[in-house]
Amino acid sequence: MIPWGGLSCCLSAAALYLLGRSSGRDAEILKSVTRVNQLKELAQLLDAEILPLIVSISGRVGSETPINCEFSGLRGVIVEETAEQHFLKHNDAGSWIQDSALMLSMSKEVPWYLDDGRDRVHVIGARGATGFALPVGSEAFEESGRSLVRGTLDYLQGLKMLGVKRIERVLPIGTSLTVVGEAAKDDVGTIRIQRPHKGPFYVSPKTIDQLIANLGKWARWYKYASVGLTVFGAYLIAKHAIRYILERRRRIDLQRKVLAAAAKKSGSNNDVEKADSLSDVAKRDRLMPDLCVICLEQEYNAVFVPCGHMCCCTACSSHLTNCPLCRRQIEKVVKTFRH
């Protein structure tokens, strides 16, 4: 009798509420970081401020030693290449299904910096940052060569090779990026920006205002969804509780009726008096004669689908559209054989 639907709605609402709160907090943190408009200001800030210094900077990606990409022809600072073998597989049901397997996955990164036209700041560990995604530089599909021997061998193993898909993801030179992170100076005075021990670390093509607006939008969305789910969950729990109370009340009424009828039949009132003195429903259940609650004559032997209640004889149940206990609609009546 646990209202699982309502409870899971309320738990999801709580999870969404927490997500919304953390998005809202992230937006507040981003609002509070120091915005550096010109990279040369960063050196002065680093000399003056107490560390750690969390800043937001923008500029274009540059490097002394860029990677020349094999497939896309781009020059980049971070390159990831994957190759997937695509094939058809014979499954147990006798049909061919498409599948793929990763053959190769490699990545390269060279030291790189953001450049605002005059000054440079090195960026460290961007791949682990929030909002960082490598754009696809090239995507190509090479079909398998048609060698008869190879084809026959694969076919015997239940495979048909289709080809290889190569994807190259590149962070190209010249990309505009915003980085939010900790600014630090190494022993030779080179300024870099990196993941702070505690605090935000973003590397994104969006501006900091877009990042804040985005987080705010998610925070609001989570809040609305959380309120909606709470209301719906409360409605489900209330519905469940009301149905439970009504059903319990009807069951007690019907039992009283059945007991009275049984007592009249046996010509003595002892059972009823005994039953009335017992307040406990369980004891009452034990004393219950197996009488149909409608005619009070036959023994009950019909089970209602879907509610599963058993309180009527088959003859009476044929006139019913709803269960006398829970009032749920009867889809089917199953006869049981009792002894």
Ligand SMILES: [Zn+2]
């Ligand atoms: Zn009956």
Ligand SMILES: [Zn+2]
């Ligand atoms: Zn029922």
